[in-house]
Amino acid sequence: MHDLVIIGGGAAGLTAALTARKVNWNANITLISDEELHYSPCALPFVIAGEIDGFDKISESLVKICEENDIECIIDKAIDIDVVDKWVETEKGERLEYTSLILATGAKPIIPRINGIEKRGIFTLKTLEDAKRIDEYIEKCKRALVVGGSAIGVEIAVAFKKRGLDVTLVEICDRLFSRAFDRDFSEEIEKKLRDNGIRILTNSKVKSFFGESRVRGAEIIIQDKEPMELETDMVVLGTGVRANIELAEKAGLKIEHNAIKVNGLMATSVKNIFAAGDCTHSLSLVTSKPMLSQLGTTAIRQGKVAGTNAVGGYATMEGVLNSLIVKIFDLEVGRTGLTEEDCKYEEIETIVGKAKTTTRAEYFPNSKEIKIKLIFNALNRRLVGAQVVGYGNKVSGMIDLLAFAIQRYAKIEELKNLKYCYTPPLSPAEHGIVTAAENAHRKLMRYIESRKRSF
Numbered sequence: 120m121h122d123l124v125i126i127g128g129g130a131a132g133l134t135a136a137l138t139a140r141k142v143n144w145n146a147n148i149t150l151i152s153d154e155e156l157h158y159s160p161c162a163l164p165f166v167i168a169g170e171i172d173g174f175d176k177i178s179e180s181l182v183k184i185c186e187e188n189d190i191e192c193i194i195d196k197a198i199d200i201d202v203v204d205k206w207v208e209t210e211k212g213e214r215l216e217y218t219s220l221i222l223a224t225g226a227k228p229i230i231p232r233i234n235g236i237e238k239r240g241i242f243t244l245k246t247l248e249d250a251k252r253i254d255e256y257i258e259k260c261k262r263a264l265v266v267g268g269s270a271i272g273v274e275i276a277v278a279f280k281k282r283g284l285d286v287t288l289v290e291i292c293d294r295l296f297s298r299a300f301d302r303d304f305s306e307e308i309e310k311k312l313r314d315n316g317i318r319i320l321t322n323s324k325v326k327s328f329f330g331e332s333r334v335r336g337a338e339i340i341i342q343d344k345e346p347m348e349l350e351t352d353m354v355v356l357g358t359g360v361r362a363n364i365e366l367a368e369k370a371g372l373k374i375e376h377n378a379i380k381v382n383g384l385m386a387t388s389v390k391n392i393f394a395a396g397d398c399t400h401s402l403s404l405v406t407s408k409p410m411l412s413q414l415g416t417t418a419i420r421q422g423k424v425a426g427t428n429a430v431g432g433y434a435t436m437e438g439v440l441n442s443l444i445v446k447i448f449d450l451e452v453g454r455t456g457l458t459e460e461d462c463k464y465e466e467i468e469t470i471v472g473k474a475k476t477t478t479r480a481e482y483f484p485n486s487k488e489i490k491i492k493l494i495f496n497a498l499n500r501r502l503v504g505a506q507v508v509g510y511g512n513k514v515s516g517m518i519d520l521l522a523f524a525i526q527r528y529a530k531i532e533e534l535k536n537l538k539y540c541y542t543p544p545l546s547p548a549e550h551g552i553v554t555a556a557e558n559a560h561r562k563l564m565r566y567i568e569s570r571k572r573s574f
Contacts, residue, residue, distance in 0.1 A: 120216045121149045123429050124207055126197045126366070127223030128152025128181050130159075130415050131396025134422030135221050135429070140188050143430035149191040149215060150181075151207070156247060157181040161415050163250040164271070167257070168278035174254075178247060200370040202389050219391045219429040222367055222379060223422065226360035226397035226413055231266075235328030241354040244275055253355065257282055260352035264337055266325055268295035270445050272357025273308065276317055277447055279355075287318040287349060289339060294321055299443055300506055301458045301492070307508045311450045328354065360413055362398045376400050376409050383435045385425035393429050395421035404438035404526065405457050405503050406465055412439040442522045444515050451511075453518035456504030456525050459494055468497040470531070470566065472559025476551030478511035480543035487511050491555045493521070493534065497566065500530040517552065531560050 123139055123146055125132050136150045158178035165171045185192035195209040206216045228243035230236065240260075242253050253275075257263075263279040265272050268290030276288045288295075294305040295312075309319055322342035328334050329348075336350040362378040373380040373388035378400040385393045396418040400409045417439055427434035444453035462469045472493040477486045489509030496503050505521040507514045524534060534556035541548050 120147070120218065121191075122146040122217075123148045123219045123221065124215050124217040125150045125221045125223060125426075126207065127221075127225055127396065127398075128154060128157060128192070129223060129225050129396060129418065131225075131418040131422035131425070132221070132223030133157055133181070133184065134419050135223060135393075135395055135426035136185065136190050137188055138423045138426030139430045140190060142427050142432040146430045147191075148189075148430075149193060150185055151193045151195055151197050151209060151215075152181055153194070153196040154246070155181060155194050157184060158247050159415065160245060160247075163244060163247070164274035164278045167250060167254050167275065168281040170281075174247060174251060197366060200366060202370050202372075202392065205391070217391075219393070221425050221429055222372075222387070222392065222394040222398060223396045223418075223425075224363040224366055224398045226362050228356065229359045229361050230356065231325075231358050233325050233327060235330070235334070238328055238330055238334040239332055240330075240334040240352065241328065241356065243356050244271055245360065253353075256353055257284070260284060262351045262353075263287075264289065264325075264349060264351040264354045265357055266354065267357030267359065268292070268297075268319075268321070269299070269357060269359065270296075270443070272355070273312070273445065273447060275355050275357060276312065277315075280315060280317055286316075287320065287351070288312065289320045289323050289325060289337075291324045292321065295319070299441075299458070300452070300454055301460060304452060304454070304492070304506050304508055307450070307490070308445075308447060308452055311447050315448050360397065362411075362413075364398060367394070367398070376411065378411060381436075383437065384428045385421055385436055386428065391429075393425040395425040401436070402438040403457075404440050407438070410439070410441070412441050414439075414441065414443065416442065440522050440525055442518055444518055449510055450508065451514035452506075452508045453514045454504070454506045455518050455522040456502070457494060458504055458506070462494060462496075462503065467503065469503075470495045470497045470500070470559050470563050472531070472555040472557070472562065474551045474555035474558055476549070476554060477547050478509065478513050479545055480547055483543050485511075486547075489513055489517075489551055491517070491551045493552070493555045493559055495531055495559055495563075497563070500532070500563065501525075502529050502531075502534065521552065531556055531563060535560055 156178040162177040182192045199208040262285045265276045265288045279286045326338045379394040397413040401412040424434040424436045440455045442455040487510035492506045494504035539550040
């Protein structure tokens with residue numbers, strides 16, 4: 120009998136195992152994974168780009184990690200779960216009885232239905248093996264087509280450009296990152312990509328791929344234009360991922376929004392079974408509504424909560440803000456909480472504060488621009504979202520601070536009175552978040568005055 124069995128050795132699964140070991144040193148913990156190496160999928164585009172010197176720098180033996188923490192590691196694939204007799208069966212025929220079970224089965228790439236998609240030279244990028252195949256294939260290519268304008272699509276497009284390829288990025292929506300950023304920030308991203316020689320086709324979709332056994336090009340349909348043929352030597356599909364829920368569905372666990380339904384303890388609909396990572400849904404900290412949060416940071420947090428609760432501890436997952444940051448050449452773009460478009464959908468009336476600031480005192484050498492947008496609920500003046508774009512390794516810190524402000528229900532007045540430090544080589548005399556909050560406060564006062572005048 121195993122006190123805890125974990126299916127999946129990615130960020131959520133391994134974090135759950137390591138956390139469970141810290142919480143309960145006496146527990147018998149077993150982890151099942153179909154991959155021998157543990158690695159960060161987020162790092163894969165940067166190895167391909169040549170920014171990280173080799174895949175060995177981002178990966179290590181999963182078995183070794185487990186052995187060092189007194190966790191049994193089985194390299195195999197779980198194929199069945201009996202929730203009544205409480206056992207897991209693997210592909211190699213091993214049957215493991217459990218007291219508690221954690222599903223951390225991750226997600227798989229969405230493969231669009233496109234004629235010719237089976238041709239050689241068309242890839243997804245989710246696993247280490249995917250990245251190795253792409254890295255090897257690049258050597259014989261001069262042109263690359265990337266389908267999908269979200270984080271993975273943009274990052275691999277940048278990687279290809281850094282490797283010297285002629286790159287085209289195709290996005291079905293009218294702009295890149297349409298679900299993560301507002302239009303003004305999408306435009307900053309698109310400008311940076313175009314300035315660095317990446318061709319962007321929005322309002323476009325691939326109708327088919329052509330070539331014999333190997334892809335040689337794609338027929339692309341552009342809204343309100345004639346279809347065009349684009350020659351290419353390779354293709355990467357960055358069209359999103361879908362939660363791996365087949366094992367959970369087969370076992371009878373409740374599925375909601377195409378992911379495993381969990382509560383704040385990361386417990387599923389079946390007693391003593393928990394789930395974490397890309398296979399689950401989350402709750403928005405702002406709206407309290409279910410949402411997908413297939414991010415590494417969410418997987419780690421959920422893994423900690425599931426691992427704690429599965430061995431008798433107590434931890435909760437209060438919700439997510441889907442904080443995100445991407446680096447596009449030297450440009451950093453981050454977001455947290457709701458966008459203005461999200462607020463319109465949720466029927467939240469907003470006050471938006473904007474500011475331009477610099478990474479250090481404006482007169483100091485190498486000072487660079489940063490743009491900040493703060494989105495407040497006009498009814499209660501609370502911060503509900505933020506976006507930052509700029510340079511100089513400043514964006515991530517601002518996004519983390521603003522995410523914390525949302526968690527603490529910070530209002531316009533509180534951010535207006537933020538206390539901060541200053542020295543010319545490191546920061547400007549006026550903090551950009553304060554300036555943006557002041558801008559929002561002035562708008563709020565005008566809004567209040569306009570309402571008074573209307574009576």
